[in-house]
Amino acid sequence: MNKIYLLTFVALVGLSTLALTKFDSEPALRTTLGAGAADFCPQPQYRSDAWMKNFLAGLSTQKNDDSIIQYLQAQIPTDSHVFSTDQIISIFNTILLDSSRLQAITLMNPYILTLTSQNVVDILGKFIYSQNKMGALKLIANTLSDLTDASKKVIISKFTFSSDQSDATAILNAVSPRNCIYGTITEKVAAFIIDVSGSMDYTFKANGETISRLSYVKQQITKTITDQLKPYQKFNIIIFGNTASQWNTDYVDATPENIQAAIAYINKLTTIGYTNISAGLDLAFNTKQALNGIYLLSDGVPNTGIQTVDGIKKYLTDKNANRTDKVHINTISFIMGGIEKQDERDLSFQFLNAIADVTNGSFKGISG
Ligand SMILES: *[C@@H]1O[C@H](CO)[C@@H](O)[C@H](O)[C@H]1NC(C)=O
Ligand SMILES: *[C@@H]1O[C@H](CO)[C@@H](O)[C@H](O)[C@H]1NC(C)=O
Ligand SMILES: *[C@@H]1O[C@H](CO)[C@@H](O)[C@H](O)[C@H]1NC(C)=O
Numbered sequence: 629m630n631k632i633y634l635l636t637f638v639a640l641v642g643l644s645t646l647a648l649t650k651f652d653s654e655p656a657l658r659t660t661l662g663a664g665a666a667d668f669c670p671q672p673q674y675r676s677d678a679w680m681k682n683f684l685a686g687l688s689t690q691k692n693d694d695s696i697i698q699y700l701q702a703q704i705p706t707d708s709h710v711f712s713t714d715q716i717i718s719i720f721n722t723i724l725l726d727s728s729r730l731q732a733i734t735l736m737n738p739y740i741l742t743l744t745s746q747n748v749v750d751i752l753g754k755f756i757y758s759q760n761k762m763g764a765l766k767l768i769a770n771t772l773s774d775l776t777d778a779s780k781k782v783i784i785s786k787f788t789f790s791s792d793q794s795d796a797t798a799i800l801n802a803v804s805p806r807n808c809i810y811g812t813i814t815e816k817v818a819a820f821i822i823d824v825s826g827s828m829d830y831t832f833k834a835n836g837e838t839i840s841r842l843s844y845v846k847q848q849i850t851k852t853i854t855d856q857l858k859p860y861q862k863f864n865i866i867i868f869g870n871t872a873s874q875w876n877t878d879y880v881d882a883t884p885e886n887i888q889a890a891i892a893y894i895n896k897l898t899t900i901g902y903t904n905i906s907a908g909l910d911l912a913f914n915t916k917q918a919l920n921g922i923y924l925l926s927d928g929v930p931n932t933g934i935q936t937v938d939g940i941k942k943y944l945t946d947k948n949a950n951r952t953d954k955v956h957i958n959t960i961s962f963i964m965g966g967i968e969k970q971d972e973r974d975l976s977f978q979f980l981n982a983i984a985d986v987t988n989g990s991f992k993g994i995s996g
Pocket of ligand 3: 948954955956986987988
């Protein structure tokens with residue numbers, strides 16, 4: 629859609645001046661990419677203190693391993709927000725049995741933003757038997773964001789026997805760093821849905837560099853698919869503004885060639901108007917293949933397509949109803965920089981959190 633038509637369209641429906649300023653100033657907002665910005669990891673909204681207080685109180689009343697595990701299984705997915713490092717450690721301090729701790733790592737993993745090697749060392753330190761320590765490392769290694777030779781060494785040194793040390797080395801060498809926006813892509817078939825509405829041109833400071841929301845997201849998705857996807861996984865990239873379009877007509881194997889082609893597609897993306905979230909979801913679900921997960925990133929609330937929380941919940945419940953493999957949707961509300969008022973940011977958090985909630989996905993609310 630060209631700019632003149634879009635501006636006329638915007639004026640016709642009487643949209644806020646927000647959309648107009650976005651397009652007028654678009655060229656000025658373009659910035660160059662830099663290595664510093666790519667390494668920037670913004671903090672999302674974590675689980676509330678109230679949720680944690682309730683959760684820990686209930687956890688401390690569980691009498692045995694079985695009831696602790698049942699409690700963890702039932703309670704951890706009741707909130708789709710990620711845990712902070714302090715919250716993770718406080719949960720570990722409350723659980724005394726290794727088997728429950730291992731279960732806790734498994735259940736918390738999708739809701740962990742990233743852990744540093746020091747965090748991992750602290751968690752491994754809670755396990756007495758080296759077999760359980762190794763089990764814990766296997767479960768938690770994919771949360772590491774700082775996978776350097778030095779950080780690997782620190783973790784490996786926590787194992788006493790040389791055979792354990794070589795097992796730990798193998799585990800660490802096999803994992804890819806977790807992305808603080810997209811996490812770890814564990815799904816066999818996954819869709820990445822990216823918002824390219826006009827406001828994605830807003831800029832923010834990332835490690836001292838000015839970068840637009842869209843440029844930053846392009847870097848992160850490129851890192852994620854390059855570092856993490858394996859040829860046995862399938863993926864597709866879908867974008868939405870006024871309407872949605874997709875890189876491929878269906879999910880394709882994550883071969884090196886396909887990843888290169890996806891990156892070429894990502895590099896060409898520019899912004900195109902409204903926020904039509906349901907149009908993006910329509911394309912993701914429009915496949916006869918099994919689909920395991922969707923990563924949906926947006927910086928707003930929909931202003932066309934399905935626009936209410938109840939509407940989107942019903943839509944997703946229906947979409948999942950006839951699928952044997954339910955599709956989990958991990959959502960990211962990405963509102964760095966920009967001129968949005970607090971209530972607009974809150975609404976975006978609410979809408980995207982509802983999508984994660986109704987599909988048992990995780991939610992990252994990022995605003996700053
Ligand atoms: C948003 O997408 C829906 C299809 O899901 C379409 O019917 C609608 O026209 C789109 N909105 C705009 C403004 O193009
Ligand atoms: C799910 O399947 C039932 C029975 O075949 C059908 O009536 C219903 O329309 C389907 N729902 C969706 C969302 O496709
Ligand atoms: C979400 O989890 C609940 C409780 O475990 C389950 O009943 C529901 O089917 C799940 N929904 C999806 C979409 O996975």
